[in-house]
C-alpha cells in the first residue's frame with residue numbers, strides 16, 4: 001500500500017483524534033464494567049470528543065469523495081464501506097450526554113463501546129503515514145499496550161464483578177495487575193480464575209499475550225536498532241574522514257571545519273550528498289526540489305529578508321550553482337559585470353586595485369551586485385580563500401527580478417551603500433595616516 005505523507009497540521013489532527021479515541025477506548029470499558037454514574041466532567045469531554053469525531057468524519061468523507069472524483073481511489077466494496085461508515089457515525093453520537101438526559105444508562109454505555117472500534121482505524125492510519133516522529137510512535141505503542149491491558153482487566157472485572165468488600169480503585173488495580181502479569185506471561189499465580197469462564201478467558205489472554213508481547217518488544221527494539229544504526233554509520237563516516245585527513249596531513253583548522261560540517265549533517269539526519277537522495281525522482285520533481293532547496297538557502301540571507309515567497313521562488317528559478325577553488329579569481333576588477341553571486345558556503349576576499357584586502361565575505365553574503373546595479377565595471381577583485389559553493393544570477397535575470405520586486409532592489413542598494421561607505425572610510429583613514 002502507498003504510504004501517505006502528512007503535513008504538520010494533518011499530523012497534529014491525527015494526534016488529537018488518536019488521544020480522543022484512546023481516552024474513550026480506556027474510559028468506556030471502565031465505565032461499562034463498574035457501571036459508574038456519569039460525572040459532569042465526563043459530559044464535557046464526551047461533547048468535545050463527539051465534535052472532534054464529527055469533524056473528522058466530515059473531513060474523511062470529503063477526502064474520499066474528492067479522491068473518487070479525481071480517480072485516485074476506486075469505489076470501495078459497498079457493504080464494507082457502509083459498515084465502517086455506520087461505526088464512524090455511531091462513534092460521533094455523544095452517548096453520555098444522551099443517557100444523562102434520557103436515562104437508560106446501561107444501553108447507552110454499551111453503545112459507547114462502539115467508539116473503541118475507532119481506535120483500530122486510527123492505528124491503521126498511523127501505520128500508513130510515511131514519517132511518524134519517534135516520540136509519537138513510542139507513545140502510540142505504550143498507549144496501545146496499556147489500552148489492551150485495560151480491556152483485559154475490564155474483561156476480568158466483567159467475569160468477576162466487584163464485591164462489596166472492596167472499592168473501585170483497589171479492585172481495578174488488582175484486575176490490571178492480573179491482566180499485566182498474565183499478558184506478559186509472568187503469572188505469579190496469586191490471583192487465579194476459579195470457574196470455567198474465568199479459566200477459558202485466562203487461556204485466551206495467555207495465547208494473545210505471547211503475540212502481543214512479541215509485537216511490542218519487536219517494535220521497540222526495531223526503533224532502538226534503527227537509531228543505533230544511524231549513530232553507528234555517522235561514527236564510521238567520521239572515523240574514515242579523520243583517517244583520511246591524518247594521512248594527507250590536513251591542517252588542524254580544516255580538519256575541525258570538516259568534522260563540524262559532518263556532525264551538523266548527521267545531527268540533522270541529512271545526507272552529505274543531497275543530490276543522491278533525490279537522484280531517483282523524475283526530472284521535473286527534481287527541478288522543483290532544487291528550487292525549494294535554493295529557497296531555503298536564500299531565505300536565510302539578510303539581503304533577501306522581507307522578500308515574498310513568490311520573489312524567493314522567482315530568484316531560485318534563475319540561480320545557477322557554480323563552484324570555485326582556493327585562489328580562483330571569481331571577479332576581476334575592471335571587467336564588465338555579467339552576474340551577481342550568492343555565497344552559499346565558503347570564504348572569499350574582496351581585494352582592491354592596490355592589493356589591499358577590503359573585506360572578507362562568508363556564507364550567506366552576496367557580491368558582484370555593484371556593477372550590475374550601477375551599470376559600471378567591477379570595482380574590486382573577488383578571490384576564493386576556500387572551496388566555495390556559489391549561486392550566480394545573470395544580469396538579465398537580476399534586472400528582471402529587481403524591477404519586479406522593489407523591496408529586493410532596496411535591500412541590495414542598502415548593501416551597496418554600506419559597502420561604498422566602508423570603502424570611502426577606509427580610503428579617508430589611509431589618506432589621514
Ligand code: CMP
Nearest residue numbers: 359367368369370371378379380419422
Ligand atoms: P562589483 O563591483 O560588481 O564586483 C566586485 C564586488 O566586490 C562588488 O560588486 C561588491 O559586491 C564587492 N565589494 C566591493 N566593496 C566591498 C566592500 N567594502 N565590502 C564587501 N564587498 C565589497
